[in-house]
Amino acid sequence: MHRVVVSESMSELIIKDLRASVADKEILKGVNLTVKGGEIHALMGPNGAGKSTLGNVLMGHPNYTITGGSIKLDGKELTNRTPEERARAGLFLAFQNPVSVTGVKLSSFLRTAYKQLHPEEKVPLSEFQARIKDHLKKVGLDEEFLSRSVNDGFSGGERKRVEILQMVILKPKIVVLDEIDSGLDVDALKLVADEIRDYYSQEVGFLIITHYQRILKNIDPEFVHILMNGKITMNGEKSLALKIEDEGYDWIRSE
Amino acid sequence: MEVELSKDEQIEKLLEDLRTSNIKKDDWEFHDADRSIYSTGIGLNRQVVEEISEIKKEPDWMRRFRLKALEIFLKKPVPTWGPDLSGIDWDNTHYYTRPDEIKARNWEDVPDDIKNTFQKLGVPEMEQKYLAGSVAQYDSEGVYHNLKKVWEDKGVVFMDLDSALKQHPDLVKNYFCKAVPATDNKFAALNAAVWSGGSFLYVPKGVQIDMPLQTYFRMNGEATGQFEHTIVVADEGSKVHYIEGCTAPRYNTDSLHSAIVEIYVQKNAQARYTSVQNWSKSVYNMPTKRAWVEENAQMEWVGGSLGSKVTMLYPSSYLRGPYASTHNLNISLAGPGTVKDTGAKAIHLAPHTSSRIVAKSISIEDGKAIYRGLLRMNKGAINSKSHVQCDALLINDESTSFTYPHDEIYEPTATFGHEATVGRIGTEELTYLRSRGLSEEEASSMIVLGFMDDVMKEIPMEFAVEMNRLVKLEMSKMGAVG
Numbered sequence: 029m030h031r032v033v034v035s036e037s038m039s040e041l042i043i044k045d046l047r048a049s050v051a052d053k054e055i056l057k058g059v060n061l062t063v064k065g066g067e068i069h070a071l072m073g074p075n076g077a078g079k080s081t082l083g084n085v086l087m088g089h090p091n092y093t094i095t096g097g098s099i100k101l102d103g104k105e106l107t108n109r110t111p112e113e114r115a116r117a118g119l120f121l122a123f124q125n126p127v128s129v130t131g132v133k134l135s136s137f138l139r140t141a142y143k144q145l146h147p148e149e150k151v152p153l154s155e156f157q158a159r160i161k162d163h164l165k166k167v168g169l170d171e172e173f174l175s176r177s178v179n180d181g182f183s184g185g186e187r188k189r190v191e192i193l194q195m196v197i198l199k200p201k202i203v204v205l206d207e208i209d210s211g212l213d214v215d216a217l218k219l220v221a222d223e224i225r226d227y228y229s230q231e232v233g234f235l236i237i238t239h240y241q242r243i244l245k246n247i248d249p250e251f252v253h254i255l256m257n258g259k260i261t262m263n264g265e266k267s268l269a270l271k272i273e274d275e276g277y278d279w280i281r282s283e
Numbered sequence: 284m285e286v287e288l289s290k291d292e293q294i295e296k297l298l299e300d301l302r303t304s305n306i307k308k309d310d311w312e313f314h315d316a317d318r319s320i321y322s323t324g325i326g327l328n329r330q331v332v333e334e335i336s337e338i339k340k341e342p343d344w345m346r347r348f349r350l351k352a353l354e355i356f357l358k359k360p361v362p363t364w365g366p367d368l369s370g371i372d373w374d375n376t377h378y379y380t381r382p383d384e385i386k387a388r389n390w391e392d393v394p395d396d397i398k399n400t401f402q403k404l405g406v407p408e409m410e411q412k413y414l415a416g417s418v419a420q421y422d423s424e425g426v427y428h429n430l431k432k433v434w435e436d437k438g439v440v441f442m443d444l445d446s447a448l449k450q451h452p453d454l455v456k457n458y459f460c461k462a463v464p465a466t467d468n469k470f471a472a473l474n475a476a477v478w479s480g481g482s483f484l485y486v487p488k489g490v491q492i493d494m495p496l497q498t499y500f501r502m503n504g505e506a507t508g509q510f511e512h513t514i515v516v517a518d519e520g521s522k523v524h525y526i527e528g529c530t531a532p533r534y535n536t537d538s539l540h541s542a543i544v545e546i547y548v549q550k551n552a553q554a555r556y557t558s559v560q561n562w563s564k565s566v567y568n569m570p571t572k573r574a575w576v577e578e579n580a581q582m583e584w585v586g587g588s589l590g591s592k593v594t595m596l597y598p599s600s601y602l603r604g605p606y607a608s609t610h611n612l613n614i615s616l617a618g619p620g621t622v623k624d625t626g627a628k629a630i631h632l633a634p635h636t637s638s639r640i641v642a643k644s645i646s647i648e649d650g651k652a653i654y655r656g657l658l659r660m661n662k663g664a665i666n667s668k669s670h671v672q673c674d675a676l677l678i679n680d681e682s683t684s685f686t687y688p689h690d691e692i693y694e695p696t697a698t699f700g701h702e703a704t705v706g707r708i709g710t711e712e713l714t715y716l717r718s719r720g721l722s723e724e725e726a727s728s729m730i731v732l733g734f735m736d737d738v739m740k741e742i743p744m745e746f747a748v749e750m751n752r753l754v755k756l757e758m759s760k761m762g763a764v765g
Contacts, residue, residue, distance in 0.1 A: 087718045090710055115720035123718075127711045131733020137716065140729065144720035177733065178715075198719060 038065035039102060039118060039201035039233055041086075047096035048085040055081040057258035058097065063202055066230040070244055070269060071237045073255035074277045079237045080124050082255070083206040087121040088114050101202060116145055120200030122191035124207045124237075128179035134190070135160060135174045138197050145198055163196050166226075168219045184211030192223050203227075204235045209243035221246030241269040254280055323379040329353060332476055335379045339445055339479070342452060352465035352475035359469040365655070366593045366622045371567050376539055377507045378477045380422040393419075393427050400501060401427075414526075415494035416441045420480045420511060421501050434492060440485040441496055444512050447483035454485060458514050462545040462573045462601070470541040470569040474510045481511030481542065484525055486552075491522035495557070500529040508539040515545070517552040517580075527558040537565045537592060546574035548582050550604065555583040557742055559750060562591035564620060569595050578604025578633070585741045586613040587750050588625060597655060599628035602636035602667075611640045614738040616754060617650030617682075626655040626687075627671075631664040631697065638669040643738060645731055645754075646675070646682035654686045660697040669699040676734045677707050678727065706734075728755050 041063040048056040055078045063069050073079050085092045086099060088111040099106045101117045109117075129137075139156060142149075151159075161171050167189040179187050188211055195203055205224075209217055224247055228234065236243060244266070252269045254262040254277070262268065262280055323331045332353050336346040361368050390398060390407050401407060401419055410417045416430035418441065425443025434441070440451060448455050465475035482498045500511060517523050529540070540562065548554045554574070562568050568591040576582045584598040600609035615623040629638035644652030654673045675684035686703050708727050716726035731754055732739070739747045 087714075089714050110723075111714055111717035112720050112722055115718055121718055123715065127709075127715050129712050129716065129730060129733065131736040132716070132729050133733075133736075137719070137721075137729065140725060141716075141719040141721055144722070144725075177736075194719065 039231060040064045040100075041119070041202045041233060041235075042100045043086070043097070044100075045097035046082075046085065046094070046099065048081060048092050048094045050081065050092050054095065055092075055258055056085060059255070059258070059260055061235075061253065061260060063233040063235050065201065065233050067251065068228070068234045068236065068247065068249045069251045069253060070241075070249035071235060071253050071255055071260075072239070072241070072269060072272060075239070077255045078258045079239070079255055080206055081258075083121050083124070083204050083237055086114070086119065086204055087111055112144065115141075115198075115200070118201030120195055120198060120203045122188070122195060122203070122205045122208050124210070126179050126187045126191055128177065128182070130177050130180050132178050133175055134178050137178050138194065141194075141198055145200075160193070160197060163193050163223070166219065166223055167193050168216060169193070185213065185216050188212055189216065189220060192220050196223055196227050201231065202233045202235070204237065205243075206237045207239060208236070209238060209240070217243065217246060241273045244269050256280065322377050322381070325377055326374045327353075327356075327376070327378050327477065331378055335477060335479065338379075338381070339448075341448065344456065345448065348460070348465075349476050349478075352472050353477075355465050356469060356472035356476050359472055361469060365595055365624045365653075368567065368593065370537060370592070371539060372537065378510070379479055380507050381424050388427070388429055390427065397421050397426055401499065410497070414497050415492050416496045418443055418482045418498040419501070420498065422507060422509065425480045425482075430496075431494075434490075437490050438487040439490060439492065440483060442483060444481040444483045444514065445479065447514075451483070451485070454516075455483060455514070458516060458545060458547060459512075460543070460545070462547065462575045463543050463571050467571060471543055471571045474512055474541050474543045474571070477508070478510045478512035478543065480509075481513040482515075482525075483513070484515045484523065486517050486521040486523045488518045489520045490518075492524070495524040495526045497526040497528065500527065508541065510540075511542050513542065513544045514547075515554060515556065516547045517549060517554040519549045520551045521549075522553045524555040524557065527556075527560075529558070529560040529562065537567060540566055540568045540570065540591075542570040542572075544570065544572040544598075546572075546582065548574060548576045548580040548607075550578045550580060552577075553581045553583075555585065556598075557585040559587045559589075559742065560591075561589045562594070564590060564592055564618075566591045567593050569593075572596070572598040574598075574600045574609070576600050576602050576604070576607040576609055579606040580604065581607075582609040584609070584611040584613065584627070585738070587738060587742060588613065588615045588623060589750070589754075590616075590618065591621060591623075593622045594625060596625045597628050597657070599630065599657075600638065601630045601632060602638065602664075603632050604636075605633045606635045607633060608637045609639070611638070611642075612738055612741055613641070614643045614735050614750075615645070615652055617644065617646045617652040619648040619650055622651045622653070624653040624655055626653075626657075628657040629659070629669055630657075631660040631667045631669070631694070634663065634665040634667065636664055636667045640669075640671045641674075641737070642672070643674045643735065644676070644684055645678065645734065646684055647678045649679075649681050649683075651682075652684045654684075654688070654703075656688045657691075658688070658699060659691040660694045660699070662693040664694045665696045667694065667697045669697075671699070671701045673701075673703040674734070675703075675705045676731065677705065678731070 043059055043061040046056050046059040104117050106114050160174055164173055169189055188208055252264050253260045323334050332349050336349055415434055418425055419427040428442045430441040460475055463471050465472045515525050546554055574582045582600050588594055609629055611627040615625045617623040627640045642654050646652045658669050660667055673686050684705055688701055708730050713726050732751055
């Protein structure tokens with residue numbers, strides 16, 4: 029295992045004893061996890077363990093209530109912040125089921141978002157459009173997606189590709205990918221994984237939430253965590269993911 | 284690097300410029316000092332009508348027509364089947380207000396303060412950039428009209444109706460109040476009695492005008508009625524796009540706008556009528572708009588209706604010849620305190636006629652948007668078809684929307700369909716946009732603008748930008764959404 033030496037200025041997401049509930053039912057029961065720039069973490073776990081809840085809670089989805097603990101990014105307290113404040117702090121969530129927003133064009137949406145996230149940068153419209161076109165191509169989508177409504181009429185796989193496109197364009201520091209591999213065929217998965225690898229750098233930390241380890245064949249995680257019943261019950265390396273592939277989760281339950 | 288931008292990109296760019304220019308107030312709600320040099324005073328009676336006719340030195344038939352219409356107006360009750368109109372102060376309204384004795388054909392000749400008003404509204408720039416001709420009306424009178432020479436040479440007539448009545452009396456008489464008779468409704472009768480200004484546009488046989496023609500109406504005086512009367516004639520095989528923009532400043536006393544628009548689309552002709560109205564919130568907006576569509580002719584109504592206290596607007600198409608068609612696309616924004624009672628009428632009188640109506644509405648705070656439509660398919664309108672789609676978007680919990688479609692189908696081979704949707708700005712959509720850094724306000728205005736997008740695509744860019752700006756303004760005024 030290659031430990032990366034992290035300088036103080038690098039991104040760092042610290043999740044401490046995070047508890048959250050939805051409709052008064054506690055789902056997260058004290059999650060501890062730190063993701064730093066240059067690190068790739070995989071979060072695995074059986075259905076209903078609270079994996080997607082963690083993604084949504086990190087992003088500040090209003091349907092979830094944080095009942096305890098904290099979320100910090102680069103020392104900035106995000107626990108009770110709005111989704112936009114979290115995004116502006118550098119957090120990005122690729123949603124498991126991205127919703128469609130009829131009438132809102134992908135290009136103008138990204139343009140507006142970019143200005144909020146990087147107000148100091150002045151990218152000319154034509155250059156910005158060119159960037160999007162370039163990455164559309166890289167994830168295997170046609171240029172016409174630029175002027176289509178966000179996710180409107182997109183297939184499941186197209187939505188996932190567009191999530192990755194958004195990640196690359198918006199340049200977040202900490203990326204949470206929730207089941208990014210679901211709905212993608214082998215070829216599409218390869219394109220998406222290539223984009224993720226291209227985007228990966230010492231400045232960006234990844235938390236890859238996945239049920240199966242399919243995506244992990246294309247992207248090597250350094251750390252693997254197992255979430256069960258709202259808590260991280262085991263931490264390990266890539267070998268842990270491989271063991272789960274062979275043996276499932278039952279052996280962890282019994283430990 | 285300068286690259287060719289698509290229309291979408293151009294709109295985006297303009298919007299960006301607008302965002303950075305930091306517009307805070309309702310720019311169009313400014314008002315000039317009262318510069319009317321003559322008004323018939325408040326209230327309406329026979330003498331006022333005689334006076335208007337006298338000032339205009341009209342032919343006698345028009346004077347008699349006005350007086351007859353006045354009688355009809357006085358007899359007809361105020362309609363009670365729709366929004367509350369009890370706030371119209373008939374006795375304290377000025378029915379005729381004239382700014383100055385001017386009829387300019389050149390912006391330089393328009394008095395400075397009036398010219399400034401239109402400049403603030405961007406009218407002269409638009410004319411220069413993309414119009415085939417324009418007319419500007421200030422209170423009751425047209426103050427400016429111009430038509431590019433190439434179209435004048437082809438026999439196109441475009442001027443305010445008063446000038447047309449003098450210069451082309453027979454042509455005007457042929458069409459005046461034919462599609463909309465004075466007996467149609469109380470407000471039509473009122474217009475017929477006291478009309479002043481409005482446009483007259485005649486496009487001769489086979490002439491196809493590729494640039495739009497535009498009229499801009501500005502209502503400046505307080506407690507004033509504006510009663511313009513517009514006639515568009517697209518003669519056989521011609522093609523024309525006519526645009527209207529209307530604004531008025533905000534006053535404490537309510538004003539009344541009651542226009543008539545008559546459009547005659549002759550055999551094989553195509554006409555498009557676009558109107559973008561941003562009335563201020565003290566205006567009762569009660570126009571009657573109607574088109575007669577003949578054999579194989581096409582009529583398109585495109586409308587964006589913003590502001591006003593109450594609006595009742597139902598552009599109608601009478602499909603009089605076989606294969607005549609109409610397409611009606613309208614968006615209404617019912618802001619706080621506004622009632623928008625809007626819709627469309629399609630009357631199928633001949634075989635193989637078709638109509639398509641798309642009505643969208645947005646209600647903000649206690650704004651109330653109503654779709655009211657009439658679809659009639661007469662016996663003999665064989666194989667005719669119609670489709671009506673109403674989409675409503677509600678922004679706040681107290682926002683409301685109602686749909687009252689009325690169908691009268693007398694022809695068994697006719698087919699028709701209705702679709703209606705009501706949406707709210709949903710948490711999931713908002714959260715998704717916000718998770719990418721957009722504020723709640725930004726996210727909701729993006730959703731609203733997205734909802735309007737298919738209308739935006741159909742209206743000229745400058746108007747689309749203006750609509751966008753106004754919607755953003757409404758959204759930003761309301762603060763928290765949801």
